[in-house]
Amino acid sequence: MIDALPKRLPSVDWIAFGAGLGALVASFVFPPLIMLVGIAVFAPSVLREVGLLKDADEWTRAVMHRAGFHALLVAALFIGLEYISPDFHASVPANGFKPEDVFGGETLRKGVIWTFLISYLIQYWGARTGVFRILLGAAVLNVAPILGFLRTGGELKGLFILVAFGAAAVFVGLAFLARRLPRAGGGVLVALCVAAFAFAVRNMGDPTFAWAQVSLIFQAFLVLGVSGIALLRDSSS
Amino acid sequence: MRLINHIKQHRARLDLTQEDLALRVGVRRQTILAVEKGKYVPSALLAFQLARALGMEVTGLFELDTEGECDD
Numbered sequence: 001m002i003d004a005l006p007k008r009l010p011s012v013d014w015i016a017f018g019a020g021l022g023a024l025v026a027s028f029v030f031p032p033l034i035m036l037v038g039i040a041v042f043a044p045s046v047l048r049e050v051g052l053l054k055d056a057d058e059w060t061r062a063v064m065h066r067a068g069f070h071a072l073l074v075a076a077l078f079i080g081l082e083y084i085s086p087d088f089h090a091s092v093p094a095n096g097f098k099p100e101d102v103f104g105g106e107t108l109r110k111g112v113i114w115t116f117l118i119s120y121l122i123q124y125w126g127a128r129t130g131v132f133r134i135l136l137g138a139a140v141l142n143v144a145p146i147l148g149f150l151r152t153g154g155e156l157k158g159l160f161i162l163v164a165f166g167a168a169a170v171f172v173g174l175a176f177l178a179r180r181l182p183r184a185g186g187g188v189l190v191a192l193c194v195a196a197f198a199f200a201v202r203n204m205g206d207p208t209f210a211w212a213q214v215s216l217i218f219q220a221f222l223v224l225g226v227s228g229i230a231l232l233r234d235s236s237s
Numbered sequence: 238m239r240l241i242n243h244i245k246q247h248r249a250r251l252d253l254t255q256e257d258l259a260l261r262v263g264v265r266r267q268t269i270l271a272v273e274k275g276k277y278v279p280s281a282l283l284a285f286q287l288a289r290a291l292g293m294e295v296t297g298l299f300e301l302d303t304e305g306e307c308d309d
Contacts, residue, residue, distance in 0.1 A: 059268035059277055124267055 012053055013060070013124075016040045020117075021137070025144045038109075041117050060124070067119035074115040074222070078108045111222055118226050127234030128182050131189075131227040135175035138223060139168040178227070183235040189228025196224075241302045245273050247291045261290040 020040030027034040045064045047053035122130035143164050178185030248258055255269040262283065271277035272287070279287065288295040 057264045057268055058280055058283055059271055060265060062277065126267075126270070 012044045012047070016044045024141065028144050038113055041113050063120055063123040066123060067116045070119040070226075071112045071116040075108060075112050078111055114222055115226060118223060122227065122230045127230045128179055131182075131185070131231050132175050132179040134223070134227055135171050135178060139171035139175070142168040142171060174224075178231055182231045186228045186231030186235060189224045189231065191228075193222075193225030193228060239275065239302050240278050240299055241275065242272065242299045244269070244287060244291070244298060247293055247298065251291065253291075258287070258290060262286040 017040070020037050023033045023036035023040060027037070044053065045068070048061060048064065118134060121134060124130070125133065146161055146164050174185065174189065177188060244258075248255070253261075255266045255273070259266045259269045263286075264283070268277070268279075268283075272279050272283075284295050284299060288298045291298065
């Protein structure tokens, strides 16, 4: 005999995801809220691992473990690059940003969080849906800084808004390309990742090229690279 | 060699959605989706729970696909 349906499971992941996204957007107005993003990303996984969240979903645990492994690989990559690149550090002006933060510090912290979150979501939702939603999220995040900018104002406000919406439009276009043509979308995302990496390395000696820009490029295009590889793997399987 | 399953057919036979089956065995819908698509091989515990929820024996729900396997 088939059992009656039990109540729907409470989704701690969705609550954490909403809190994390909200904190991320709100951090553009009040920067300290960025700390909540890391807590929201890792909290459900930590609760499951220590046994406080007993939702008996072994797929979620498997996805969490694999995402953790991917984050570890990225951390190892950044740490290795930092260790072997003292000349690289010496070739770029700091512009107020610590040189070691390109591969360590800031980029390492955010790279681990981004990789874990993206890997988790892509596995959980599936490559096509996951990448589609992640790229739409990236579009929203490109527009979100306008909130903080409008508050403070500035003479370049119009240009800033134009660039933000232009970048958001690119992400929306990539999202729909990834959904309609996953193989082509994956190829474009990986190509963008490689191109950005090459651009960053090529401009290391440029005195106008700040560490903050390099760090941002590594973070942003880590998102595209991971998403692109997931799409290519999914469409070839 | 890989494990194939007939969850989708038996779920359809009972007119259950993925969400219904997920609720019966206490997992998320994505877990059922991943198992049905062969992207995730469930534990023995979950395999038995799925079989029970669908009124089946485990051996009727899962089987080894030995196509392409060498016998030597």
